[in-house]
Amino acid sequence: MARDYYEILGVRRNATQDEIKKAYRRLARELHPDVNPDPATQDRFKEVTQAYEVLSDPEKRQMFDMGGDPFGSAQGSGGFGGAQGFPFDDIMNAFFGGGMGNGGRGGARERARRGRNRRVQVQLTLAEAAFGVEKDITFPVAVLCETCSGAGTAQGSKPETCGTCSGRGEVSQVTRSFLGQVMTTRPCPHCSGAGVIITNPCADCSGDGRVRQNVTRTVRIPAGIDEGAQIQLAGEGEVGPNGGPRGDIFLEVVVEKHPLFERHGDDLHCTVTVPMTTAALGSSFTIETLDGPEEIELPAGTHSGHVLTMPGRGTHRLHGPGRGELRIQVDVETPTKLDEEQRELLRQLAELRGENQQPDKLSPGHGGLFSRLRDVFSGAR
Known part of the structure; x- marks a missing residue:
């Protein structure tokens, strides 16, 4: 013993x-x-x-x-x-x-393997990304062959045991060295490790057990999603070889460029241009928002670079309640083409305000360059 x-x-x-x-x-x-x-x-x-x-x-x-x-x-x-x-x-x-x-101890590899994951781009408008939307997404994937139900064989036939590896899926080789006998094992090159050979493949899938076709999935896009985000559709991807389980679909969000707004986080930014006289006298104007047209007040004496804020008119927050802001930067347009009458009126206005057309120096405390820069940055906060 x-x-x-x-x-x-x-x-x-x-x-x-x-x-x-x-x-x-x-x-x-x-x-x-x-x-x-x-x-x-x-x-x-x-x-x-x-x-x-x-x-x-x-x-x-x-x-x-x-x-x-x-x-x-x-x-x-x-x-x-x-x-x-x-x-x-x-x-x-x-x-x-x-x-x-x-x-x-070796043995045939599983022929049925999990399908690959797929990445699919989904195009959204800015409004769809801001408010969320339900969309039908169509994309090509490998699906189970209905003719052979994923077996890969023609009707009435079945896979045959591989004669090279006798169904083990592996072949071994013994070599001699100064250490003695050494055995190496590798996948069978004839059956690729499956252990079986399909001698009479299905005509529709050529023995793969899958065919490619377009499928459509209805997807709920959450409000507040942004460019580059991904949505996983578990088990909605390609069927694996020989009837294996499906992989996943990863939807990659692409947001179309908006003609008016730029997105920064949950806030929307835009620029409006107003005449010099309107900025000086103040006014109200209508602006298109994602919620529709809305009226906004422009205070008298608004300078270029001033930012008007509309709370709750940005995008929905993806991971929290509420919405961001709509921030409107004012660009004051200085007239460049004046007729003689308009020039004379401006000269009279300058005289009434005590403004010199050609000042000897710029005074930081009286509307000079430094003052205007300071106002621009303070107004943008």
Whole structure:
């Protein structure tokens, strides 16, 4: 009877599978021939590997616990060529973090895989982005082939087991080196790891199990969304190969340029140009907002750069209540083409106001350049 396998791995008799696996990986890294080629160490490595094969298999572990021989008369002498008693795939997993399916023993890959995610642009007007909208979005995706229901085979036929890998989805090759026999495993090149071959494919999908077509989804766009934001439609993307689950759709928001407004966060900005006389005397005018035309008062003496604010006329806040502001910057237009009568009237106005057309100096405290700059910045706050 072999030594106590629990003692070999250094675990308790009631150790969990996870504890057994961790103990084996630790010892395998220390004892592997690539790390320590000493013959005595190789014998120890084979012993550890045999212990792991028994304790990681519920049936063999139970037989060992009952005092029986888990290998019976079929126990081989071991080696690194895949002989019974030495699970080489588990060794490779321990060193390279492999996960070849079927508990680390290789096997065909799943043919049905999750579909790809898709990015689709959705065009919005500024009003749609500000207030939200429900839109029908149409885009091309891969959908399940109705003819073969995703199987990829013609009616009345089915996939055949790959003759190259015998359905495992992998092929192995044993080579000799100064360390002994080394086995390498890779996906089967004939079936691409599926383990089966479609010899009679569906005429509509050519064996893929999918066909491309345009689909339409009704999407609710939230109020306040901005340029570049994304909306995820989970499970609305492409069907995976061979009937696999759908991927996701990511809608990327693109907001069309507005002829009047620019958006800055939740606020809207625009510029209006008024005549010099209107700015001086004050007036009221109508401006188009996203809510429709509204009247606004222009105070007398408004200077160029002054900002008029309309609270609650910006966009809705995406992550909170309320709306931003509409900020209107006033641009005072100075007349450039005057007839003689208009010039004379301006001269008379200048004389009445005591203003010199050609001042000797600019006074910061009396409407000069620095004063106007100060007013522009203070008015824009």
